[in-house]
Amino acid sequence: MTKLKNIIRPDLLTMKPYSSARNEFTGRARIFLDANENPYGSSFRGVTGMNRYPDPMQYELKERITRITGIQSDRIIIGNGSDEILDLLVRATTMPGRSNVITVPPTYGMYRVVAETNNVAVKEVLPGDDFMFSADEIMKAVDKDTRIIFICSPNNPTGILAPSEEVNRIVEQLDGLVVIDEAYIDFSGTEGFLQLIKDYENIFILRTFSKARAMAGARLGMGYGHPELLRVLNSIKMPYNVNSLTLAAGLNALDREEIYRSQVQRIISNREKLTGELGKIDGIRKVFPSSANFILVRVDKPVELYNYLLAEGIVVRDRSGMPLCEGCLRITVGTENQNRILVEEINNFFAGKPAGEQTDNQVVKRRRTRETDILVDINLRGRGIADIQTGSGFLDHMLELFAFHSKTDLLVRASGDIDVDMHHTVEDIAITMGQALNEMLGDRKGVNRYGFVMPMDESRAMVTIDIGGRNMLVWNVKFHDNTVGRVPASLFKHFFRSLADNAGFTLNIEAEGEDDHHIIEAVFKGFARSLKQAAEITDDRIQSTKY
Ligand code: PMP
Numbered sequence: 269m270t271k272l273k274n275i276i277r278p279d280l281l282t283m284k285p286y287s288s289a290r291n292e293f294t295g296r297a298r299i300f301l302d303a304n305e306n307p308y309g310s311s312f313r314g315v316t317g318m319n320r321y322p323d324p325m326q327y328e329l330k331e332r333i334t335r336i337t338g339i340q341s342d343r344i345i346i347g348n349g350s351d352e353i354l355d356l357l358v359r360a361t362t363m364p365g366r367s368n369v370i371t372v373p374p375t376y377g378m379y380r381v382v383a384e385t386n387n388v389a390v391k392e393v394l395p396g397d398d399f400m401f402s403a404d405e406i407m408k409a410v411d412k413d414t415r416i417i418f419i420c421s422p423n424n425p426t427g428i429l430a431p432s433e434e435v436n437r438i439v440e441q442l443d444g445l446v447v448i449d450e451a452y453i454d455f456s457g458t459e460g461f462l463q464l465i466k467d468y469e470n471i472f473i474l475r476t477f478s479k480a481r482a483m484a485g486a487r488l489g490m491g492y493g494h495p496e497l498l499r500v501l502n503s504i505k506m507p508y509n510v511n512s513l514t515l516a517a518g519l520n521a522l523d524r525e526e527i528y529r530s531q532v533q534r535i536i537s538n539r540e541k542l543t544g545e546l547g548k549i550d551g552i553r554k555v556f557p558s559s560a561n562f563i564l565v566r567v568d569k570p571v572e573l574y575n576y577l578l579a580e581g582i583v584v585r586d587r588s589g590m591p592l593c594e595g596c597l598r599i600t601v602g603t604e605n606q607n608r609i610l611v612e613e614i615n616n617f618f619a620g621k622p623a624g625e626q627t628d629n630q631v632v633k634r635r636r637t638r639e640t641d642i643l644v645d646i647n648l649r650g651r652g653i654a655d656i657q658t659g660s661g662f663l664d665h666m667l668e669l670f671a672f673h674s675k676t677d678l679l680v681r682a683s684g685d686i687d688v689d690m691h692h693t694v695e696d697i698a699i700t701m702g703q704a705l706n707e708m709l710g711d712r713k714g715v716n717r718y719g720f721v722m723p724m725d726e727s728r729a730m731v732t733i734d735i736g737g738r739n740m741l742v743w744n745v746k747f748h749d750n751t752v753g754r755v756p757a758s759l760f761k762h763f764f765r766s767l768a769d770n771a772g773f774t775l776n777i778e779a780e781g782e783d784d785h786h787i788i789e790a791v792f793k794g795f796a797r798s799l800k801q802a803a804e805i806t807d808d809r810i811q812s813t814k815y
Contacts, residue, residue: 350489427558662753702770727781
């Protein structure tokens with residue numbers, strides 16, 4: 269512990285941490301009368317055991333992380349986001365008013381914020397024009413009060429991986445802590461520096477559930493380092509820093525590693541495609557190759573482009589004010605469809621097309637019942653932007669198809685007991701979408717009213733629609749199996765009936781084919797196309813002989 273002795277604030281090495289009720293006993297207990305909790309279950313449904321305090325040391329989650337990373341739990345800290353751990357690191361190592369830390373700009377802004385909050389000075393060492401830094405330059409800035417060097421790899425906002433030789437040299441030479449923030453490492457196709465913590469006591473790695481693991485809302489971060497430093501960090505953190513909901517969410521997500529892996533692959537391939545497409549746009553001067561889930565681009569008029577995109581409903585990050593980032597915007601890699609629309613709009617900007625031609629036809633509806641909580645945000649006259657999370661991957665896929673083919677902007681969030689019974693969730697989504705469509709179409713003035721379509725590949729669907737306000741469903745769809753994509757086949761009829769009832773649509777749907785998946789795809793596609801046709805604005809009259 270030679271280096272750590274100089275790194276950890278000496279008074280903390282012997283400080284007695286707060287002892288929480290759950291830490292004080294060993295052995296098995298059945299009756300917990302130690303923490304002044306309510307002994308009855310809470311009225312909150314979803315996660316059981318909420319009346320009890322969470323495990324202050326998050327042992328179960330750490331055990332799972334050990335299985336994935338091979339890092340033992342005495343080398344792990346779990347935080348309320350990795351931001352919390354950044355703050356703990358500064359507090360554990362620095363003397364307010366005396367110590368300093370080093371950052372390499374442009375980089376993540378929280379290193380400065382946590383340092384300054386603790387009255388710790390920040391020294392910045394600028395890298396070269398290509399954003400590459402050298403160990404020698406950084407070491408020149410080190411003095412006897414330097415406690416931490418923050419390195420972000422891949423770096424935010426550049427997307428560049430830190431060169432490992434330079435990092436190794438810094439770790440070896442520095443009599444202080446090297447914090448390597450690997451929030452975006454999953455997108456880099458490299459292992460990162462995590463395993464180095466076994467060889468060096470002055471290296472600390474930060475990772476998070478917020479990016480590749482798609483859980484920014486849960487606030488869950490991990491830090492890895494030497495057990496002695498970890499002991500101090502754990503002793504100065506708030507006792508119950510990670511709540512039961514977040515812990516349950518983290519464990520639950522780790523049960524589905526395949527979703528995480530496939531999403532990472534998808535984002536990487538979207539990034540490569542987007543990098544290529546942005547590179548083809550004349551007005552973009554430089555596209556920086558990225559190892560993260562965002563891309564930095566340099567343009568002549570960053571503020572104008574930023575505002576143009578915003579007027580089109582697309583928000584990116586203006587980074588042009590950061591050191592070495594003149595003219596730069598940082599663009600997060602989105603879904604295939606979001607990226608397509610982004611590229612289209614950037615092209616429109618450089619082609620001189622006027623911005624802000626979107627019509628504001630958005631309707632937001634929320635429906636909460638005992639079983640479900642549904643949010644639908646819909647704009648039938650949009651551009652096909654879908655953001656759908658129903659809990660059923662298959663239903664998500666169907667609604668994305670619907671959004672794409674009807675050019676509807678559609679956000680759906682559904683939470684309910686989908687594992688037990690999808691019936692309520694499917695029905696409530698259809699009801700909420702139907703109500704939203706009904707409200708959006710209003711008095712139906714000036715719309716085409718009727719739609720007809722027959723999409724065909726090897727499956728054929730015929731969908732006719734009258735959106736005039738009367739509700740009826742004629743359903744003649746022949747499936748071969750009882751389930752399609754793990755959704756009971758009968759639920760699709762139920763979906764369209766609930767939607768037609770609440771939207772005021774007369775729908776006549778026929779479909780057949782060899783493959784159930786293709787049949788239902790044709791139905792959603794057909795519904796989307798015929799609805800689009802029917803909702804088209806023709807003139808300002810109601811298309812009816814009955815006035
Ligand atoms: N590090 C970097 C480099 C980041 O960009 C971010 C978030 N933008 C964080 C850490 C914070 O992550 P968390 O959500 O785990 O607090």
